Amino acid sequence: MDNAQYMKLFIEESKEHLQNLNNNLLVLEQQPDNTEVINEIFRSAHTLKGMAGSMGFKTIADLAHAMENVLDRIRKGNMGVNVEIMDVLFEALDILDGLIQDVIQVGMENPQDISGIKSKLEGVINGTNNKDLGQSAQKPDKEGLSLDEHHFHVIDEAVKNGFTPYYIEVKLKETCLMKAARAYIVFKAIENFGHIIHSHPSAQDIEEEKFGLSFSVVAVCKAELDTIKKELDSISEIENINIREIQPHDIKSRNQSENRKPQPQGTDRGTIPEVKDRLSKTAGRSIRVDIERLDRLMNLVSELIIIKNRIQDLQRYNDTAAMAESVEYLGRVTSELHDAVMKVRMIPIQTVFERFPRTVRELSRSTGKEVKLNILGAETEIDRTIIDEIGEPLIHLIRNAIDHGIEAPQERVALGKPPVGAVELKAYHDGDNVVIEVSDDGRGIDIDKVLKRAVQQNLVSREEAESLTQQEILQFIFEPGFSTAEKVTDISGRGVGMDVVKTKIESMGGVVDIDSRPNQGTRFIIRLPLTLSIIQALLVSMGQEVYAIPIGSIKEILEVPAGAIKMVRQKEFIDYRGLLIPFIRLAKALECPDEAKSGELVTVVIVKKGERLAALSVDGLIGQQEIVIKPLGKALSKIKIMSGATILGDGRVVLILDINHLV
Amino acid sequence: MPKSSELKQYIAFEIGNEIYAVDVLFVESIERMAQITRVPHSPYEVLGIINLRGDVIPVMSARRVLGYEEMPSTDATRVAIVRYDEYRIGMIVDRVTEILNIPHDKVQWGVEALDGKRKGVISGLINLGDKPVMVMDIPRTLELLLN
Numbered sequence: 001m002d003n004a005q006y007m008k009l010f011i012e013e014s015k016e017h018l019q020n021l022n023n024n025l026l027v028l029e030q031q032p033d034n035t036e037v038i039n040e041i042f043r044s045a046h047t048l049k050g051m052a053g054s055m056g057f058k059t060i061a062d063l064a065h066a067m068e069n070v071l072d073r074i075r076k077g078n079m080g081v082n083v084e085i086m087d088v089l090f091e092a093l094d095i096l097d098g099l100i101q102d103v104i105q106v107g108m109e110n111p112q113d114i115s116g117i118k119s120k121l122e123g124v125i126n127g128t129n130n131k132d133l134g135q136s137a138q139k140p141d142k143e144g145l146s147l148d149e150h151h152f153h154v155i156d157e158a159v160k161n162g163f164t165p166y167y168i169e170v171k172l173k174e175t176c177l178m179k180a181a182r183a184y185i186v187f188k189a190i191e192n193f194g195h196i197i198h199s200h201p202s203a204q205d206i207e208e209e210k211f212g213l214s215f216s217v218v219a220v221c222k223a224e225l226d227t228i229k230k231e232l233d234s235i236s237e238i239e240n241i242n243i244r245e246i247q248p249h250d251i252k253s254r255n256q257s258e259n260r261k262p263q264p265q266g267t268d269r270g271t272i273p274e275v276k277d278r279l280s281k282t283a284g285r286s287i288r289v290d291i292e293r294l295d296r297l298m299n300l301v302s303e304l305i306i307i308k309n310r311i312q313d314l315q316r317y318n319d320t321a322a323m324a325e326s327v328e329y330l331g332r333v334t335s336e337l338h339d340a341v342m343k344v345r346m347i348p349i350q351t352v353f354e355r356f357p358r359t360v361r362e363l364s365r366s367t368g369k370e371v372k373l374n375i376l377g378a379e380t381e382i383d384r385t386i387i388d389e390i391g392e393p394l395i396h397l398i399r400n401a402i403d404h405g406i407e408a409p410q411e412r413v414a415l416g417k418p419p420v421g422a423v424e425l426k427a428y429h430d431g432d433n434v435v436i437e438v439s440d441d442g443r444g445i446d447i448d449k450v451l452k453r454a455v456q457q458n459l460v461s462r463e464e465a466e467s468l469t470q471q472e473i474l475q476f477i478f479e480p481g482f483s484t485a486e487k488v489t490d491i492s493g494r495g496v497g498m499d500v501v502k503t504k505i506e507s508m509g510g511v512v513d514i515d516s517r518p519n520q521g522t523r524f525i526i527r528l529p530l531t532l533s534i535i536q537a538l539l540v541s542m543g544q545e546v547y548a549i550p551i552g553s554i555k556e557i558l559e560v561p562a563g564a565i566k567m568v569r570q571k572e573f574i575d576y577r578g579l580l581i582p583f584i585r586l587a588k589a590l591e592c593p594d595e596a597k598s599g600e601l602v603t604v605v606i607v608k609k610g611e612r613l614a615a616l617s618v619d620g621l622i623g624q625q626e627i628v629i630k631p632l633g634k635a636l637s638k639i640k641i642m643s644g645a646t647i648l649g650d651g652r653v654v655l656i657l658d659i660n661h662l663v
Numbered sequence: 664m665p666k667s668s669e670l671k672q673y674i675a676f677e678i679g680n681e682i683y684a685v686d687v688l689f690v691e692s693i694e695r696m697a698q699i700t701r702v703p704h705s706p707y708e709v710l711g712i713i714n715l716r717g718d719v720i721p722v723m724s725a726r727r728v729l730g731y732e733e734m735p736s737t738d739a740t741r742v743a744i745v746r747y748d749e750y751r752i753g754m755i756v757d758r759v760t761e762i763l764n765i766p767h768d769k770v771q772w773g774v775e776a777l778d779g780k781r782k783g784v785i786s787g788l789i790n791l792g793d794k795p796v797m798v799m800d801i802p803r804t805l806e807l808l809l810n
Contacts, residue, residue: 303717306717545700545701589703590703591703591704592703593701630718630719631719632702632712632719632721633712633719633720633721633750633751633752634748634749634750634751635706635709635721635723635750635752635805635808635809636702636705636709636712636721638809639702639703639704639705641703641704642702642703644719645700645712645719646719647714647717647719651698651714652698652700652714653698653700653712653713653714653719654700655700655702655703655712
């Protein structure tokens, strides 16, 4: 129904609020006095509660409400921030996230028991409540009641009519069995003397027994303090009762403090409209677009490029200056259109990176290692499809860095390193690639251990092992089931994972390289294509067949004398600028039926896979072209050396070589 | 289970002198033969990929799937575009003959006409008087390609 349309909005916005909460809670932990952040957090929780409520997601609203209560106390300065409180808030946030994920997945709330986390949140409040009790006996404006203007107004009115406002705090005995019923009796007793205008927790929560042992109320009564106290004392199962008249000056001072205390907030008030203004301006300039519509746009651009290639091809039948000019113009416009559409699909990698401070915080707490996360280049833009996929492998690498890489603080000090370990996440553009680096300053990967394990697991023979380069050895950690960890921890070390990281990255057309130095740390370098569907490619011929090689993986094109090919341990190599690099006969690798051309000179394409180079021999070069990558379909998905196919201007289908798998 | 008397449609095609049929629900369209680009390292049954109105799809040879000798294509050669699960693949046949309307209980199920690797590719037999029609099991055929 029309709920569906709000649903999308709800999902989008709640995701944003969750992320906001997450980010700001992390900031709050670092800067407990930052009122702006507290207000921001409170607003997010509040909005989330409102949205969930209006969608009928009761559990979400309920939990958000419970969080809001805690946040409100922090906001009002009634409560400080400490690690325990932050832990509870983070836990609540995770549960909230889970609930919202359920909504995203199944479109409705998965009713879940949240009483555990709710009582933890209340515990946080009550914990400070008890502390407050001692210090704030004379400071009613510090009590745990969040009275608003309306309440003060009611109190004022009541005082004028001869009522006296009281603040009553009741603590039940721990042995009390039916807390809600007992509270009801207390409420009833108070109502005999006047009216209850506010309670904490709310009357509903008390009724549903959603409170610890204490609750407090503000009531206006036409009775003396002692009379009320005597009456309440007669109720059994009550530990103690704290009852106090609220003085008119308390209300005033409260009001004043409302105005005075947020003096920084006063300036805040000046900035909020400004921020809002800015927000509404950006809101006016940007719109949300369904990713499917963008995909459709991208597909149309792809079609356009295919037909452009076709027209370029037809140019030879009508090779006039006017035709050439038009075709060139068409080419330029389609290229620009492609760029423009691609840019629309690009979003800053920030959206992925911003999840990680939280991950690092938790890992650092669970491993007892101190870790600082540095994020660089979060503004680097990357295709939307990659954004969705890259988070998981990155989390894995970060986990590994902290669990295996970073040493315990004492160990670090003994090594002369700073006790706090550093994990760095860095993103930047490099030509047609996006590079993401995950590095740590930990102990590094033990090459000998990796090699020993690789031999043990029969991944390589003892003889072959001797001739492997450091890079080749490091690549073993990506083998399924490979682990050098002696003990399995909660976080990593079961030997599953690194292979998944590699597979995932390769499925996006990327590569991973490792750089590791003993005691200096490890760096994973992930290279991903900027876009997944349209690329520049070099067309090469192999006999009758044509293949496309992505320009992004080509370093150079050369002609080398046939005699320059050297044999090393049954493998062919050529000398490329003083470096021996593998020589791959493409005709053989591709099982070409046609006899490979033989002559004095061999045309080779020097390709790169991350840092590694290789030379591919080809029969001929056809030229460079913008091509649209089309998948090969599931029946051929096992063939790794092709990343897909493309359709040329003349309708012919040409395979695109996947250099990452060929080399 | 379909009701026994329910009519089901099959597309019948020829390979050599024999007639085979596939459930029409698996067939998206029947196309003329197109130029095939060979794909290295592909399964024996897959001849390569074709351009189907801007989409790239793999094609397999029904001759190879059913254990016949490969033959050059003719004017009558057709590609049946078959769809099942996430698969979309062309199946090259010698000639498409007709569409059959057959009650479910007129098909003799559980016939195993082929052995070894191709076991299960033929799942039923329709006795149509002069010549029996062999019903191909498309899911099983596609599984065969993957393994």
